[in-house]
Amino acid sequence: MNKPLLAALATLAVTGVGVAPAAASPAAPAARAVSFAGTVALSNCSGSVVRLPASEDDDPALVMSNGHCLETGFPAAGEVVVDQPSSRTFGLLNASGTRVGTLRAGRIAYATMTDTDVSLYRLTSTYAQIRSTYGISPLTLNDTRPAAGTAITVVSGYWKRTYACNVDGFAYRLKEGEWTWKDSVRYTSACQTIGGTSGSPVVDNATGKVVAVNNTGNEDGGRCTDNNPCEVAEDGTVTVRKGINYAQETYRIPACFGPDSKLDLSRSGCVLPKP
Numbered sequence: 001m002n003k004p005l006l007a008a009l010a011t012l013a014v015t016g017v018g019v020a021p022a023a024a025s026p027a028a029p030a031a032r033a034v035s036f037a038g039t040v041a042l043s044n045c046s047g048s049v050v051r052l053p054a055s056e057d058d059d060p061a062l063v064m065s066n067g068h069c070l071e072t073g074f075p076a077a078g079e080v081v082v083d084q085p086s087s088r089t090f091g092l093l094n095a096s097g098t099r100v101g102t103l104r105a106g107r108i109a110y111a112t113m114t115d116t117d118v119s120l121y122r123l124t125s126t127y128a129q130i131r132s133t134y135g136i137s138p139l140t141l142n143d144t145r146p147a148a149g150t151a152i153t154v155v156s157g158y159w160k161r162t163y164a165c166n167v168d169g170f171a172y173r174l175k176e177g178e179w180t181w182k183d184s185v186r187y188t189s190a191c192q193t194i195g196g197t198s199g200s201p202v203v204d205n206a207t208g209k210v211v212a213v214n215n216t217g218n219e220d221g222g223r224c225t226d227n228n229p230c231e232v233a234e235d236g237t238v239t240v241r242k243g244i245n246y247a248q249e250t251y252r253i254p255a256c257f258g259p260d261s262k263l264d265l266s267r268s269g270c271v272l273p274k275p
Contacts, residue, residue: 001066001068001117001176001198001215001216001226001227002193002194002195002196002197002198002214002215002216002217002245033205033208034153034155034162034164034203034205034208035095035096035155036093036094036095036096036097036155036157036160036162037093037094037095037136037137038050038092038093038136038137038138038139039093039139039155039156039157039200039201040063040090040091040092040093040103040157041090041091041093041099041157041158042065042069042088042090042157042158042199043071043088044069044158044196044198045065045066045069045158045196045197045198045199046065046155046156046157046158046159046196046197046198046199046200046214047063047064047065047069047090047157047199047200047201048063048064048065048138048139048155048157048200048201048210049061049062049063049092049103049123049127049130049136049138049139050062050063050064050120050138050139050140050141050201050210051127051138051139051140051141052140052141052253052254052257052261053140053141053143053254054254055127055138055261056127056259057126057127057128057131058126058127058128059126059127059259059260059261060106060122060123060124060125060126060260060261061103061122061123061125061126061127061129061130061138061261062109062120062121062122062123062138062257062261063090063103063105063120063121063123064118064119064120064121064141064199064201064210064213064250064253065118065119065121065198065199065213066113066117066118066119066198066199066213066214066215066248067081067111067112067113067116067117067118067119068113068117068198068215069119069198069199070108070111070119071086071088074113075111075112075113075114076113076178077113077114077178077179077180078114079112079113079114080110080111080112080114080273080274080275081108081110081111081112081119081275082109082110082263082265082275083107083108083109083263084107084108085106085107085108086105086106086107086108086121087104087105087106088104088105088121089102089103089104089105090102090103090104090105090121091157092130092134092136093157093160094134094135094136097157097160100134100136101133101134103123103124103125103130104123104124104125105121105122105123105124106122106123106124107121107122108120108121108122109121109122109261109262109263110256110263110272112272112273113179113181114179114180114273115180115181115182115272115273116181116182116248116249116252116272116273117179117181117213117215117216117248118213118248118250118253119199120253120263122261139201139203139208139209139210140208140209140210141209141210141250141251141253141254142204142207142209142210142211142250142251143251143254143255144251145249145251146167146185146204146211146212146249146251147167148167148168148169148170149166149167150166150167150204150205150206150211151164151165151166151204151205151206152164152165152166152167152187152191152202152203152204152205152211152212153202153203153205154187154191154193154197154200154201154202154203154214154247155200155201155203156193156196156197156200156214157200158196158197158200159194159196159197161197163190163191163192163193163197164190164191164205165187165188165189165190165191166187166188166190167185167186167187167188168186168187168188168244169186170183170184170185170186171183171184171186171231171232171246172231172232172233172234173231173232173233174216174229174230174231174232174246175224175229175230175232176216176224176225176226176227176228176229176230177224177225177226180232181215181248183249184246184247184248184249185202185211185212185246185247185248185249186231186241186244186246187244187245187246187247189243189244191245192217192243192245193214193217193245197214198214198215198216199213199214199215200213200214201213201214202214202247210250211249211250211251212247212248212249212250213247213248213250214245214246214247215246215247215248216229216245216246217229217243217244217245217246218230218240218241218242218243218244218245219242219243220242221240221242222240223238223240224238228240229246252270252271252272253272255267255268255269255270255271256270256272
């Protein structure tokens with residue numbers, strides 16, 4: 001996983017890497033088109049206010065981050081968290097990255113680190129209330145799989161920093177320590193995400209929709225260890241790509257939610273892991 005915040009700060013201190021805006025080239029017009037509006041800062045990670053393609057304005061809003069960003073710690077391999085109480089808060093950002101308000105969760109709707117690495121919080125505010133109070137609309141989850149070569153931007157609400165690159169390809173299986181993820185997005189090398197960017201939305205520059213959630217990268221060239229995920233092909237071949245980062249696709253999420261932002265893992269087409 002992208003390192004927890006304290007480890008990230010230590011790395012920044014040792015390497016001298018700053019937290020200046022945007023690892024992407026300022027000359028890239030596609031990257032400039034993606035803003036911070038609707039992203040959030042967690043206590044240790046990044047996230048975003050997201051809507052489903054069929055969401056209504058009066059539905060409770062959802063915040064998406066990583067499973068490994070849960071306030072209760074990393075879910076174990078095979079563990080799925082569903083409909084648990086939460087009062088976690090999120091700092092809501094506007095287009096320029098300024099914090100304009102605080103949102104609060106009522107429930108953890110869903111979280112896991114099995115097959116994917118995602119958490120979805122159900123807020124105490126509706127999409128309409130957030131728009132009325134702050135003038136900010138949610139990001140929309142795309143319900144189709146991204147394509148290789150897609151120009152993307154990883155938007156970190158924690159660091160108020162963006163990373164622009166492309167979808168390089170997909171890992172059939174991505175294995176890191178005890179966890180295994182399916183069909184993960186592999187970035188081209190320009191997206192050098194760091195600790196604190198975990199949970200950032202990965203935005204398709206052409207559509208403005210979210211296609212994945214940022215979650216990990218191979219830091220040291222290790223093979224399938226914590227902070228050093230490896231790719232496992234369908235035939236079992238293992239590939240290590242030092243310095244390359246990854247995200248988990250999100251197009252499967254909409255099928256698992258019904259009206260009023262309520263999770264229903266029994267819905268037709270829902271393939272998210274079940275408890």
